Amino acid sequence: MPAGNWKPIDTDLDIFPTVERLMFERRRRGQGPPRSLEYFQDAIAEAFATRNREIPEGNRNGHRTIKTSGSVKQSPQEALFAAALAVDAELREKKLNQ
Secondary structure: OOHHHOOOOOHHHHHHHHHHHHHHHHHHOOOOOOOOOHHHHHHHHHHHHHHOOOOOOOOHHHOOOEEEOOEEEOOHHHHHHHHHHHHHHHHHHHHHOO
16 A cells, blocks of 8 residues: 555554654664555555454353353352342241341
């Protein structure tokens, strides 16, 4: 992607941070500036593609049910919630019996 084709790319989100990162890496290795803008084009194209990639579909509310050999195992969040409900029910029962 030649520099002339960078028009759809956001300077503040794609170009500046990428150039800054690559230049920092070059300075750290004791290297000077590159001789051409072509040095940056693959990294800038990758930054643009990453920023514009679709967000993958996730599970609602972070629930994840783990299936193991035909049975269904609770996610850690579900197990914690179930334990809290059990403790709450036990405390309510004790309070009613007082």
